[in-house]
Amino acid sequence: MAKTSVPLVGFLLFSLLVATAQAGVEYMKYKDPRQPISKRIRDLTKRMNLDEKIGQMVQIDRQVATAAVMRDYKIGSILSGGGSIPRLQATPQEWINMVNGFQNGSLSTRLGIPMIYGIDAVHGHNNVYNATIFPHNVGLGATRDPDLVKRIGSATALEVRATGISYVFAPCIAVCRDPRWGRCYESYSEDPNIVRGMTDIIDGLQGEIPRGSPKGAPYVGGKDKVVACAKHFVGDGGTTKGINENDTVIDRHGLLSIHMPGYNAAIYKGVGTVMASYSSWNGVKMHANRELVTDFLKGALRFRGFVISDWQALDRMAYPVHANYTYSVLTAIQAGLDMIMVPYNYTEFIDTLIGLVTNNFIPMSRIDDAVRRILRVKFTLGLFENPMADESFVDQLGHQANRDLAREAVRKSLVLLKNGKIADEPMLPLPKNSSKILVAGSHADNLGNQCGGWTINWQGGDGNNLTAGTTILKGISEAVDPSTEIVYQENPDISYVKTNNFSYGIVVVGEASYAETAGDNLNLTIPLQGQNTIQSVCANIKCVVVLISGRPLVMMPHLELVDALVAAWLPGSEGQGVADVLFGDYGFSGKLPRTWFKTVEQLPMNVGDPNYDPLYPFGYGLTTQPVGHTS
Numbered sequence: 348m349a350k351t352s353v354p355l356v357g358f359l360l361f362s363l364l365v366a367t368a369q370a371g372v373e374y375m376k377y378k379d380p381r382q383p384i385s386k387r388i389r390d391l392t393k394r395m396n397l398d399e400k401i402g403q404m405v406q407i408d409r410q411v412a413t414a415a416v417m418r419d420y421k422i423g424s425i426l427s428g429g430g431s432i433p434r435l436q437a438t439p440q441e442w443i444n445m446v447n448g449f450q451n452g453s454l455s456t457r458l459g460i461p462m463i464y465g466i467d468a469v470h471g472h473n474n475v476y477n478a479t480i481f482p483h484n485v486g487l488g489a490t491r492d493p494d495l496v497k498r499i500g501s502a503t504a505l506e507v508r509a510t511g512i513s514y515v516f517a518p519c520i521a522v523c524r525d526p527r528w529g530r531c532y533e534s535y536s537e538d539p540n541i542v543r544g545m546t547d548i549i550d551g552l553q554g555e556i557p558r559g560s561p562k563g564a565p566y567v568g569g570k571d572k573v574v575a576c577a578k579h580f581v582g583d584g585g586t587t588k589g590i591n592e593n594d595t596v597i598d599r600h601g602l603l604s605i606h607m608p609g610y611n612a613a614i615y616k617g618v619g620t621v622m623a624s625y626s627s628w629n630g631v632k633m634h635a636n637r638e639l640v641t642d643f644l645k646g647a648l649r650f651r652g653f654v655i656s657d658w659q660a661l662d663r664m665a666y667p668v669h670a671n672y673t674y675s676v677l678t679a680i681q682a683g684l685d686m687i688m689v690p691y692n693y694t695e696f697i698d699t700l701i702g703l704v705t706n707n708f709i710p711m712s713r714i715d716d717a718v719r720r721i722l723r724v725k726f727t728l729g730l731f732e733n734p735m736a737d738e739s740f741v742d743q744l745g746h747q748a749n750r751d752l753a754r755e756a757v758r759k760s761l762v763l764l765k766n767g768k769i770a771d772e773p774m775l776p777l778p779k780n781s782s783k784i785l786v787a788g789s790h791a792d793n794l795g796n797q798c799g800g801w802t803i804n805w806q807g808g809d810g811n812n813l814t815a816g817t818t819i820l821k822g823i824s825e826a827v828d829p830s831t832e833i834v835y836q837e838n839p840d841i842s843y844v845k846t847n848n849f850s851y852g853i854v855v856v857g858e859a860s861y862a863e864t865a866g867d868n869l870n871l872t873i874p875l876q877g878q879n880t881i882q883s884v885c886a887n888i889k890c891v892v893v894l895i896s897g898r899p900l901v902m903m904p905h906l907e908l909v910d911a912l913v914a915a916w917l918p919g920s921e922g923q924g925v926a927d928v929l930f931g932d933y934g935f936s937g938k939l940p941r942t943w944f945k946t947v948e949q950l951p952m953n954v955g956d957p958n959y960d961p962l963y964p965f966g967y968g969l970t971t972q973p974v975g976h977t978s
């Protein structure tokens with residue numbers, strides 16, 4: 348290259364500036380972070396055409412996403428549905444590369460509006476291999492500790508950011524009124540006050556909203572935080588017989604006093620998004636309920652984030668499913684839904700919605716409202732300034748500090764229901780120095796069972812290679828004195844139990860993993876194999892039963908045999924938390940977040956009901972003191 352003189356460079360630069368000014372290169376106000384968000388939204392929406400607006404309202408699953416699809420259809424959002432992952436055991440860096448690749452497509456559009464990536468992080472970052480798996484919400488309800496739950500929110504936000512994601516479909520603030528519901532474990536409690544208290548998890552996920560912030564405006568506190576989603580609006584936990592996605596039959600006062608308080612609290616905390624419920628209220632689908640979604644949530648409660656649909660919920664608004672998609676789209680958008688989790692056939696959704704708008708069935712003002720809300724969340728999140736993943740968080744996934752926090756949560760979630768057959772002869776805490784003990788049951792050495800649904804797979808999994816963690820058996824073996832011999836048999840036969848001179852047995856049994864409708868259950872019995880294990884162990888040696896379940900189960904027939912009974916819910920990846928308390932390093936402190944019924948015929952039965960006759964009442968829980976072990 349020839350040498351260029353300094354004056355010549357100066358002249359060329361000057362000419363360039365003149366040319367630029369003449370060409371009228373515009374100042375893009377929406378790209379200027381110094382501008383207030385309201386002005387950025389106004390500037391950007393003025394520039395958007397109908398295709399671009401409707402694209403913002405679309406959320407697709409990563410399975411159908413590519414950078415080209417994001418660019419060509421101007422898609423506003425992507426999600427990972429339960430178990431939708433880039434590769435089995437993908438590393439955080441692989442997640443980041445995937446998310447950034449999609450974002451590249453979005454940024455290469457005319458206006459360069461970044462997409463927002465959402466995922467079900469409902470007990471930690473649960474789709475991701477090696478993430479810390481926290482206890483499911485029912486166990487957190489037993490802790491009665493909103494500060495703990497807030498810290499779990501912060502840890503979850505960090506682990507989600509480790510994979511380049513900035514939006515979670517959590518918390519579930521359902522008030523489960525019937526344990527026959529397959530999602531009951533996603534509910535903190537049957538008591539609306541406890542659920543409302545646990546919305547402090549939003550302070551951890553999004554950061555704590557500054558005092559005096561405008562009511563209803565979304566808030567996100569920084570690059571280590573994520574957008575949260577209060578779900579499922581509203582009444583998801585009140586359906587008939589606990590049938591998933593069914594009808595919640597209750598008067599308005601009941602709806603507002605039982606199922607709504609969590610939303611008041613979440614909006615007060617600046618929750619960014621709300622997900623509509625599949626369920627109906629008195630026969631009207633929530634996805635079609637304009638009065639509650641638009642007039643109440645957006646009007647009376649002044650919620651200014653966006654309302655997102657549930658997975659394929661529009662298809663399910665018609666019977667048979669997808670029977671009249673035009674009707675579904677029309678009704679849901681008119682009701683006030685802003686973003687639709689389509690999640691596969693985006694061309695059908697886009698074409699249908701464009702048709703409804705161009706034919707004046709849906710006014711442009713409704714589309715503009717939806718787009719403003721979506722953009723408000725994106726601007727609040729700082730996505731325009733930082734659309735790509737911050738790779739400095741990768742080491743947060745499964746970080747020891749987060750695992751220690753999960754272990755603390757497990758300890759505090761355990762509810763001691765029975766301790767000794769004879770008064771003043773408690774069985775727990777257990778000595779660490781017995782000569783030989785038996786550990787038995789389908790859930791003693793099974794990480795999948797102890798994590799429950801929504802773990803790596805939508806329905807959860809079985810066995811110990813599902814992800815990284817510590818089983819309850821491993822926790823026990825680390826807790827006892829090395830002189831103690833531990834014999835593990837999943838299903839020991841009676842003569843073996845009788846003839847081996849065990850000091851006592853620890854029986855860990857419960858429900859196999861499930862999620863959503865697959866978990867609906869009208870009998871609520873312990874699976875037969877577990878019942879057999881209880882019988883063969885507890886009829887022959889002193890035993891403690893640790894029940895791993897998403898809800899109370901039928902216990903009456905076994906209670907006489909059992910010396911001690913612990914409800915451990917679905918504790919997650921840190922099984923040492925169970926051993927910490929069984930062996931007295933910490934005391935039992937958990938309180939029942941739900942009524943423990945005697946028989947399923949009593950259901951639904953919640954605290955405060957007339958004829959309340961539980962096996963263990965709501966709030967029950969024996970305590971023990973930590974002991975100073977000598978060994």
Ligand SMILES: *[C@@H]1O[C@H](CO)[C@@H](O)[C@H](O)[C@H]1NC(C)=O
Nearest residue numbers: 436437438439476477745815
């Ligand atoms: C999971 O964690 C272990 C231990 O830290 C590490 O060796 C392994 O590479 C991790 N796997 C993935 C997929 O991140």
Ligand SMILES: *[C@@H]1O[C@H](CO)[C@@H](O)[C@H](O)[C@H]1NC(C)=O
Nearest residue numbers: 443444445446447448449451
């Ligand atoms: C994004 O696109 C740029 C070029 O446009 C490319 O250099 C980069 O590798 C892409 N990033 C990802 C994660 O695909």
Ligand SMILES: *[C@@H]1O[C@H](CO)[C@@H](O)[C@H](O)[C@H]1NC(C)=O
Nearest residue numbers: 587590592593594626627630
């Ligand atoms: C509720 O469940 C019943 C029984 O499965 C079914 O017939 C009915 O259509 C469901 N109702 C709603 C609103 O989903």
Ligand SMILES: *[C@@H]1O[C@H](CO)[C@@H](O)[C@H](O)[C@H]1NC(C)=O
Nearest residue numbers: 670671672673674675677678
């Ligand atoms: C589908 O829904 C639309 C909008 O409600 C309605 O006009 C149309 O008649 C419905 N079609 C059928 C076949 O029911």
Ligand SMILES: *[C@@H]1O[C@H](CO)[C@@H](O)[C@H](O)[C@H]1NC(C)=O
Nearest residue numbers: 691692693694695696698699
């Ligand atoms: C998407 O929907 C359209 C109807 O709009 C249909 O023709 C097409 O087959 C669907 N595609 C898939 C992959 O289901």
Ligand SMILES: *[C@@H]1O[C@H](CO)[C@@H](O)[C@H](O)[C@H]1NC(C)=O
Nearest residue numbers: 778779780781782976977978
């Ligand atoms: C276990 O330790 C306790 C307290 O140190 C002691 O009293 C007891 O004898 C020990 N039991 C066995 C079996 O070693």
Ligand SMILES: *[C@@H]1O[C@H](CO)[C@@H](O)[C@H](O)[C@H]1NC(C)=O
Nearest residue numbers: 435436809810811812813814
């Ligand atoms: C996990 O274990 C199951 C059964 O033990 C086996 O089929 C599967 O291949 C294992 N998966 C991995 C990733 O090792």
Ligand SMILES: *[C@@H]1O[C@H](CO)[C@@H](O)[C@H](O)[C@H]1NC(C)=O
Nearest residue numbers: 781782783847848849850851
């Ligand atoms: C059974 O174990 C106890 C200690 O727990 C021991 O004292 C006793 O000798 C053992 N009995 C037999 C038959 O091994």
Ligand SMILES: *[C@@H]1O[C@H](CO)[C@@H](O)[C@H](O)[C@H]1NC(C)=O
Nearest residue numbers: 865866867868869870871872
């Ligand atoms: C209880 O209900 C579940 C779920 O429907 C079913 O799988 C199980 O077989 C039932 N158990 C009994 C004993 O009926």
